[in-house]
Amino acid sequence: MGQVLQFRLPVMREEAPVGLALDLLSAVDFALRDLTDIGNHVTLEAVREQAAACREMLEAAYLAECEHG
Numbered sequence: 001m002g003q004v005l006q007f008r009l010p011v012m013r014e015e016a017p018v019g020l021a022l023d024l025l026s027a028v029d030f031a032l033r034d035l036t037d038i039g040n041h042v043t044l045e046a047v048r049e050q051a052a053a054c055r056e057m058l059e060a061a062y063l064a065e066c067e068h069g
Helices: 024-040 044-066
Strands: none
Touching: 024 044
């Protein structure tokens, strides 16, 4: 049985403030780094495995986008 991590839902806004928009590739890059950190510091094996699987999926999508634009 796995452990479910509950993340906060994003706050919906009418429009993003100028200068604070984050492009999708940067967001994925940041998520990859965070997932690596999570995997290195969490004690539950199931959570480490899930973080690694998510990281691998995001990394594949990131590399595909970088290669094929």
